Amino acid sequence: MSQIQSLRGMTDLLPDEVHRWNAVENIARKQFGLVGLKEIRTPLLEATELFSRSIGEASDVVGKEMYTFFDRADRSCTLRPEGTASVVRSALQHGLLSQGPQRLWYLGPMFRYERPQAGRQRQFHQLGVEYLGLASSRIDSEVISIAWDLLLSLGLKGLVLEINSLGKAEDRRNYRTCLIEWLQDNFEHLDSDSQKKININPLRILDTKNVDTQKMLKEAPLLINNLCNESLDRFEKVQELLKALEIPFKLNPRLVRGLDYYGHTAFEILSDQLGAQSTVCGGGRYDSLIEELGGADTPAMGFAIGLERLLLILGNSISNDISPDVYFVNKGYQAETNALVLSRKLRAQNISIELDSSGSAFAKQFKRADRSGAKWALVLGDDEVSRGEVFIKRLRNSHDDKSPKQYKISSSDIDQLINFLKDKIKN
């Protein structure tokens, strides 16, 4: 087939689904408005170094999944694989943090070069929240509650919130040494993938999907037993607050987030309806990232929701009604001109109109009017023009509706027509 197609993993959002996306975005905007978050938009393309420094060279995202290329000036550029690094970069670049803590949200496409599968595309969309400059454990629970409440307000059910604490950098270093030791003692029982990861990224072995490895890992030392008292206290406090908020959660001592910048609270929200890619939302605290990117030592916490996965769970349970208020049936030389002019006047009054421009038989136009979902049809033909009228017909009547089915209004009295339609559309 020589027909040009979209690139692998880059999907079109066709008109029939875009309205579902809009519905989600509208609800998210409203929810975030309630919390007083401010939206930020950053470029899709960034200097490669931003991601290699923030996400971590050893991570798969940087190691093998980035869309990286050289521009005409030989600068290494990368299509953003996630949003946090860009938001932090932007905040630092524009001195946002010197104006106090920032509570931000963003929405947009991200890019990762992977084999597409259910709930995973190469261009995908994330909705994220970042709290910059706020250290309290109350922030951890607030951020988690924002994610949780957004998903609830979208009507999602069967979600599970899992949390863990990754502690301080020092806790992780101690644990790493102790884990590597244990893994090496049990080397021959590990699957080959896990064997390879021992020295590169041993913590990641913890959330392997290999069943046998999972079983034996039950004996492995746990990160939580290697946390210092301060880290432990902090984690306890977060749990207390989640209980106060009545948000159910599950402790998952093997939850390790994939990006290097996370510490202390880490969380994921999972759905049982997603197949292999069950994480809808992931986030956590990243107190060292801002400093690593050249800012002052500043605490931060955030999360990202995968919109494709979200829409997958939502199915058709959400949508915006995209039907026009009125479908304009019109036929005949003068009538077609008048209909065009009249449509424009009505649209200026915020009445949405789909104007039929096919010139086909009235029967056909009514068929289309019916399918458009409009509740009212405006009809203009030679007869109406000669009588100086506009014919209005109600479509899709319910059985118990006894109000008249059709009306005639003088075409010279635009105001009457406008008021009539506005009144009808409201109901």
Next chain:
RNA sequence: GCGGGCGUCGCCAAGUGGUUAAGGCAGCGGCUUGUGGCGCCGCUAUUCGGGGGUUCGAAUCCCCUCGCUCGCCCCA
């Protein structure tokens, strides 16, 4: 990067070596020179993702290739 499944009209599909490639939905036209949601009639793939091969003959068999899909790795 590695495995499994699949690829026939815009969509859903029948067809597994033999004359003109079912059917449904959608679209267009008509029955009804001007009134929808139902019904009926007609039209819409020289071609089966692409390329090569086997054969008198291929959508059907073989090879290569491209794409989709599910899973692994990893993540949202």
